[in-house]
Amino acid sequence: MAMTPPESGMDETGNDPRLAALYRAGCDAQQPPAHLDDAIRAAARRAVQAGPRRSNRFRRWSTPLSLAAVIVLSVTVVTMMREEGADRWVADDVRQLPPAPSSGIDTPDRAVVQPAPRTAAPAERRMEAAPSPPAVPAAPAERPQATKKSAPMPAESRVHDSQPAPPPAEMAALGQSAAPAASAAAEDAAREDRAAPAAPAPRALRRSAPAAAVADASRSEESMAAKQAPSMGASALAKARDDALWRDLEQQPAGKWLERLRELRRDGRNEDFARLATEFRRRFPDVTMPDELR
Amino acid sequence: MSNDADASDETLMLGYRNGDAGAFDRLYDRHRGGVYRYLLRHCRDAGLADELFQDVWMNLIRARESYTVQAKFATYLYRIAHNRLMDHFRRRELVAASLDDETAAPVEEPVAPRGAEPHAQADVRQQAARLLQLLDALPLEQREAFVLQQEGGLSIEEIAETTGVTRETAKSRLRYALFKLRQGMQPWQ
Numbered sequence: 001m002a003m004t005p006p007e008s009g010m011d012e013t014g015n016d017p018r019l020a021a022l023y024r025a026g027c028d029a030q031q032p033p034a035h036l037d038d039a040i041r042a043a044a045r046r047a048v049q050a051g052p053r054r055s056n057r058f059r060r061w062s063t064p065l066s067l068a069a070v071i072v073l074s075v076t077v078v079t080m081m082r083e084e085g086a087d088r089w090v091a092d093d094v095r096q097l098p099p100a101p102s103s104g105i106d107t108p109d110r111a112v113v114q115p116a117p118r119t120a121a122p123a124e125r126r127m128e129a130a131p132s133p134p135a136v137p138a139a140p141a142e143r144p145q146a147t148k149k150s151a152p153m154p155a156e157s158r159v160h161d162s163q164p165a166p167p168p169a170e171m172a173a174l175g176q177s178a179a180p181a182a183s184a185a186a187e188d189a190a191r192e193d194r195a196a197p198a199a200p201a202p203r204a205l206r207r208s209a210p211a212a213a214v215a216d217a218s219r220s221e222e223s224m225a226a227k228q229a230p231s232m233g234a235s236a237l238a239k240a241r242d243d244a245l246w247r248d249l250e251q252q253p254a255g256k257w258l259e260r261l262r263e264l265r266r267d268g269r270n271e272d273f274a275r276l277a278t279e280f281r282r283r284f285p286d287v288t289m290p291d292e293l294r
Numbered sequence: 295m296s297n298d299a300d301a302s303d304e305t306l307m308l309g310y311r312n313g314d315a316g317a318f319d320r321l322y323d324r325h326r327g328g329v330y331r332y333l334l335r336h337c338r339d340a341g342l343a344d345e346l347f348q349d350v351w352m353n354l355i356r357a358r359e360s361y362t363v364q365a366k367f368a369t370y371l372y373r374i375a376h377n378r379l380m381d382h383f384r385r386r387e388l389v390a391a392s393l394d395d396e397t398a399a400p401v402e403e404p405v406a407p408r409g410a411e412p413h414a415q416a417d418v419r420q421q422a423a424r425l426l427q428l429l430d431a432l433p434l435e436q437r438e439a440f441v442l443q444q445e446g447g448l449s450i451e452e453i454a455e456t457t458g459v460t461r462e463t464a465k466s467r468l469r470y471a472l473f474k475l476r477q478g479m480q481p482w483q
Contacts, residue, residue, distance in 0.1 A: 015443070019425065019475055023444050026422030032330040032347055037322075040351045044310070044318040047355050281381075283360065285353035286373045288458035294384065 063247065066240040073236075245276055254280070254287040261293050303367030311358045322351070325368070328445035329375050335441050336379055336434065346382060350375045365455065368446040373456045376438070383434075421479065428478040436471035439464060 249257055257280045264273040277293070301309075301317075303324065309317030329350060334343040353374050361370075429437055435457070442448045442456060454464035 016472055016476065019472065019479070020444055022418070022422045022425045022479070023429075025418050026426045027331050027335075028327070030331050030334055031327050033344060036344055036348055037326065040348060040355075041319060041322065043352060044322070044355050045315045047358065048310070048313050048315045048318075281377075282356070285357050285377060286370050288373065288377055288380075290458075 063240060063243045066236045066243070069236050070240065242275060242279070245272055246279055254284045257284070258287075258290065258293065265293060304363045307358070307361055307367050307370075308363065311361050318355075321367075325371055329371065332372065332375055332441050332445050333379060335429065335437060337382070338430070342382075346375075346378055350378050353378065366448075366452060368448060369452045369456055372442055372446045372448065376456055376458075425475065425479060428475050432471055432474060436467045436474070439467040440471040440475070443468060 246257070246260075249260060257276070261273060261276055261280065264270075264276060277289070280287075281289070301320075303321060306317040306321040310321065330343065330347050333346045333350070334340065337343050337346065350371075354371065357374075364370075429440065432440070438457060439453050442453045446452075446456075448456060450465045450468060451461055453468065454461045457464065459467075
């Protein structure tokens with residue numbers, strides 16, 4: 001049976017001096033250990049010396065920065081993948097083309113043998129090729145001509161001209177890939193241009209190396225990019241998602257946070273609820289979480 | 295500002311918020327014992343109390359920038375301690391066991407000194423030990439109400455605010471606690 005305390009047994013303040021004195025006598029010796037005192041005081045001083053929390057300043061820019069990083073990363077990956085696809089297409093086409101009758105510069109044998117060492121560093125080539133978008137809109141019909149005459153040189157060609165010595169095999173292959181475009185293989189060339197307009201002739205020449213080596217290199221790069229892209233983007237995405245979750249609550253009182261928590265709980269968004277609840281607890285350690293949100 | 299020995303807790307906390315580390319030291323000196331005993335009385339494990347104690351103060355340090363004077367500082371501080379304690383209990387699933395007053399450990403019948411005048415033989419330390427024994431036997435909520443009153447100097451309203459209940463509930467808890475403690479201490483009266 002539960003005891004019922006008499007109403008008159010306690011004054012309005014609920015104080016009992018005798019019990020209070022006894023409690024003091026029994027408890028006052030219980031103190032936190034000295035090492036905790038030191039640690040807490042040191043943490044308090046560090047917090048003051050660190051000034052305003054970096055995260056407050058950073059938080060303002062974190063969302064746009066995260067979004068920008070994600071966009072740049074995505075564009076880079078997509079561009080690389082596109083180039084890889086186009087290059088492979090061009091390389092296949094070049095390999096399938098019949099040998100050019102004669103360019104007058106070199107023999108077809110050398111054209112096949114010489115480019116091999118150039119495939120040793122495909123990554124560098126791609127980096128060189130990347131900043132040359134002006135080569136993209138090259139008209140399909142003009143491209144073979146341009147490569148033949150080398151008059152309106154694409155940016156990429158100029159880059160390679162600035163290198164020490166353009167290998168003769170490249171010139172040979174130039175004729176090899178250009179000649180069919182003007183001859184009976186014009187249809188193939190047109191198809192190539194339609195399918196891969198971003199692949200200028202010089203890259204096609206570089207890609208005329210043994211197809212297996214090229215394919216291996218591009219495959220390994222693709223797999224590397226595929227491995228790196230999600231891991232780099234995941235944390236940024238998670239951060240952006242977190243920021244978006246409570247961006248509009250940044251300056252709001254605890255009540256608004258609790259309302260949002262209730263909405264999330266009602267909508268069954270448990271993961272968001274958990275993340276927001278954690279953030280809420282971090283920001284408002286003194287606010288008691290209502291029972292229905294526990 | 296913090297050099298003033300009579301500065302209120304709220305003033306000191308505002309001083310700390312504005313970068314005065316000395317204000318924190320003085321605030322800490324005032325409340326370290328009370329908060330520690332509040333936690334120790336509830337978890338009954340010195341190691342755990344140490345951990346929770348550190349968490350409470352670290353939470354206060356982290357939240358300093360958002361501190362505004364909305365209530366007595368002690369209320370604010372003990373609310374942080376209460377929340378931390380409840381988080382701990384929730385994790386350990388101990389709250390459910392302690393919520394029901396009826397299932398709480400009964401207050402044992404005290405053994406009064408025999409064969410002599412109680413007031414002559416009863417040592418203060420013995421009485422204090424008995425009081426702590428009785429206190430430990432109280433349900434969590436009643437014990438908390440009493441400890442908040444003693445350690446934080448909180449009023450019934452402030453206890454209610456700290457523990458997130460109505461004033462009547464807090465008053466009832468405190469009344470029960472005092473009643474049981476007085477009853478247990480009767481042999482020494």
